[in-house]
Amino acid sequence: MKFSESWLRSFVATDRSGDELSHLLTMAGLEVEEVEAVAPAFSQVVVGHVLEVTKHPNADRLNVCRVDIGNGTVAQIVCGAPNVAVGMKVPCALPGAVLPGDFVIKVAKVRGIESSGMLCSAKELGIDADASGLLPLAADAQAGDDVRRLLDLDDRMLTLKLTPNRADCLSLTGIAREVAALTGTKAQFPAVASVTVTGSAARSVALAAPAACPRYCGRVISGVDARAATPEWMARRLLRSGLRPISALVDITNYVMLELGQPLHAFDNARLQGTVRARMAQPDETLRLLNGETLTLADDVLLIADDEKALAMAGIMGGNDSAITLDTTEVFLESAFFAPAAIAGRARRYGFSSDASHRFERGVDFAGTLRALERASELVVAICGGQSGPLSEALAELPARPPLRLRTARVARVLGVEFAPDTIAELLGHLALDCQRDGDDFVVTPPSYRFDLEIEEDLIEEIARLYGYDNIPSQPPRAMLSMLAQSEDSRPLPRLRQILADRGFQEVINFAFVEEARETDFADNRKPVRLANPIASQLAVMRSSLIGGLVGTLQANLRRRQNRVRIFETGRCFLRDQAGAPVAGFRQPWRLGGLAFGGAQPEQWGRPARAVDFFDLKADLEALLLPAVARFEKATHPALHPGRTARVVLDGEAIGFIGELHPQWVQKYELAQAPVLFELELAALLRAHLPQFVEVSRQPPAIRDVALLVDYDLPLQTLLDGFAAHCPPPVQELRLFDIYTGKGVPDGKKSVAFRIVMQDTQKTLQDSEVDFAVQKLIDYAQQAFSAQLRV
Incomplete structure (x- = not known):
């Protein structure tokens, strides 16, 4: 909303400065x-009354003018403006x-004729781009008057950035309130x-869509x-509100819209047929x-x-067939109320907007x-003349403005400031609200112009x-704080x-809502949790795995x-689960996921890439789990x-997965190599x-290496668990x-070598004890896995 500060001050007198x-x-x-100045700074520019114009003797396009500059002083000025x-x-x-531009006026000779001043165009004063001729002033202006004061050029133009709920401030009246x-x-x-x-011409109006247009008023002025001509004061206010004057009738409707906030429209009555209706x-x-x-309109x-044709898009823009002209x-x-939803x-x-629609859709x-x-009719008669006909009105049910209860205690609780009831009554009184006391509470009926x-x-x-x-104090919160216990378990x-950061990982944060295709690819989730109102069409479901976000x-x-x-x-992550909590029907596990891609080590000269x-990732995962040891199945x-x-199995419980990305997804997502990923339940990692205390032996250890031939398909974890x-x-x-x-190992077999470390806390082990222990392990392997000692 753009407006003139002086126009605003004509409605409300305040001694506050512009800033x-x-x-x-x-x-x-x-x-x-x-905030824009109407005109740049300039000085010593007065109203000049041109008394005489004669051709310059030495120049075809120049004139020598005698100009009354006030106080009976007449100046000779050479001027080249064509409209002088x-x-x-x-x-x-x-x-x-x-x-403007620090251009200093001096007494000078122009083609041999002395010129004591300069007659100015709007461009030379910096108030308009028009340089085609001199700026004409009002005929009743007095010679010698200050032009800045005459044209109110010390005025400023203010632009408000209004929120959509404050439609009442889309007018000078609203801002003045x-x-x-x-x-x-x-x-x-x-x-x-x-x-x-003063006239008898009238036109009937009707409502065929009362819910969309509950009030329609009209008047014929013949x-x-x-x-x-549009009055200079009106044209000036329109220009300083961002609207260029067009013609008197159009300017009047625009002026009333800016002044009162009510968009109006003027039809050429001679081009209408029968009853005007909203439908x-x-x-x-x-x-x-x-x-x-030319638009093809939807039925909403x-x-x-009128009785024959459509005249206008209600509350948006008028039609060409009923438009007013200079003839x-x-x-x-027309003055009407259209429901914002309509x-x-x-x-x-349809790809455009208008000042009227901007207001009507907000209220x-x-x-x-x-x-x-009535205001527009008054201005039309005063400026354009004519005879005003009787008012036509069609009225249906207008919006209800139910009263609101305001509790004094609630005000204090929300704002953190104690307000006396009398103070609240005074503040509400400034807004001219219909306010009734009910003890310490208030019953307030919102006015018709405050839809918010x-x-x-x-x-x-x-x-x-x-x-x-x-003036609302900023008070720090007060609460009893105690150190939370950190359990050893x-x-x-x-x-x-910190462990992952120490091993070269960087933490990322991804959206919890993802593309549905990624849920299908990385989690095989065919029924993901859908968002009722996604922020983007491609982020329409909730993730059930962290892998999709890490790959992204x-x-x-x-x-x-x-x-x-x-x-x-x-x-x-978010999964459907009838036994889920705290939200019934959904389970929300907290997980940790990781991804490694590229070189195992940063590029360096000391080892090959x-x-x-x-x-590599398994080692990172084992470091994360220490001192616990996980099984990998x-x-x-x-x-x-x-x-x-x-x-990944920890304490007999499966807590997640680790592995390379599937080749199908490596190809689909155009990755140069397969990244390695893991995803684990965070609750298990936080345990x-x-x-546990174990006595450190002072005795030397006995070390033996044993190589066994076992079936190629035997999982090593099974062998280790048995030992x-x-x-x-x-x-x-x-x-x-x-x-x-390879060579020396039969087909279908593999050689696995173990290092066995033996030690006693009380004595040095004898060779016989060491040999017995090793043989016992070999015997177990032969019996349980048909292993053979490799020599």
Whole structure:
């Protein structure tokens, strides 16, 4: 909303400076987005009355003018403007005047003729781009008067960045009400009286869509002069509000819209037939608008029509077939209330907007419809002449404005400030609200122009605005805080993050809502949890796995030429589960996922480059689990390679998966190599394994290496589990250190070598005891797995 500051001050007298007024409005929620000066600074420019114009003797395009500059002083000025004429009142820059651009006027000779000043165009004063001729001033302007004061050039143009709920401030009246309420002054609005009916011409109106248009008013004014000039004061206010004057009749409707907030429309009454009615568009009905476009309208578009044709898109734009022209002599003025729901979005659907639709779709004062029509009628008769006909009105059910209860205790609880009931009554009184006391509470009926007052919290917001947000103290919260106990059998999440960061991983945070295709690919989830209102069409479902987000982050890094990526993420996943909690029907496990891609180590000279593989990430995972030791069992997962995937088992519980990305997805998502990933249940990782005391032996260990031939398909974990269950007491550690197939090993077999470390805490072991323990393990392997000792 753009408007003139001087126009606003004509409604509400306040001693606040322009900057103070801008700050006041901004802090009250009406952000002043821009402040522009009407004209740049200049000095010593007065009204000049041209008394005589003669041709310059030495130049064909110059004139020598005698100009009255006030106080009986006549100056000789050489002028080249084509429109200079005797009797004109024009701006005259006196010698010593400084014009925009630091242009100093001096007494000079022009082609041999002395010139004591300069007659100015609008461009030379910086108030318009028009440089075609001198700027004509009002005929009643007095010679010698200051032009800045005459044209109010010290005025400023303010632009408000209004939120959609404050449609009442899309007018000077609304803004003046706000300023009056904020400053405690009283606004003075132009008196609007019913226009005296002097003509008999009238046109009946009707409502065929009362829900969309519950009030429609009109009046015929005959004998108007459409060619009448728009008054200078009106044109000036329109220009400073961002509207260029067009013709007197159009300018009047625009002026009333800016002044009162009620959009109006003027039809050429001679081009109308029968009753004017508000109705919905018929199937495939067309309308040619004032902007020249011909639209085929949907049946949910509200129209203004007569007995033969559509005349206008209601509340949006008039039609070309009923438009007024400079030859119009009879006008039908329209003023109506259109329901916001009937106007909202219709103009944007067809690719344009208008000042009228901007207001109607946010809500216009339905009680001010007649007042705006009377104001426009008054201005038309005063400026264009004519005889005003009787008023025509069709009325249905207007919007209800139910009263709201405001509790004093609730105000204090929400704002954190104790307000006395009398203070609340005073603040609400500034807004001229219909307010009734009920003990310490209030019953407030919102006015017709405040569509944003619908609940108690809206009234509390008004109190905060008027009281001043700056005056509400900022109080720190007070609460009893105690150190939370950290159990020894749990690990804090920051510790896990630190371990992964120490191993070269970086934490990422991805959206919990993902593409449905990724849910299908990486989780084989055919029935994901869908969002009722997604922020984007491609982010329509909730994730049931972290893998999709990690792969997406990898793609983003690869597009930015990051060829080595190690990332992890912690977050919730969302699955359907009838026994789920805390939301019935849904389970929300908290998981940790990681991904490694590119080189196993950063590029360096000390070792050859090698791509990261399953075992690199497995080592990272084992470091994350320490001191606990997990088992890794062959498994399948929809996102991972079928032969390079393992289930992670901790304390007998499956807690997640680790493996390479499936080749199908490597190809689909255009990855240069297969990343390695893991995804684990975070709850299992947060459980700590308490340390247990074990006596450290002072005796030397006995070490033996044993190589066994076993079936190629025998899982090594099965062999290790068996040894762990049958180790004799001296054995302290049994570690696999080699696997071999090839020359010397029969087909279908593999050689596995173990290092056996034996030690006693009380004595040095004898060779016989060592040999017995080793033989016992070999015997177990031969019996349980048909193993053979490799020599």
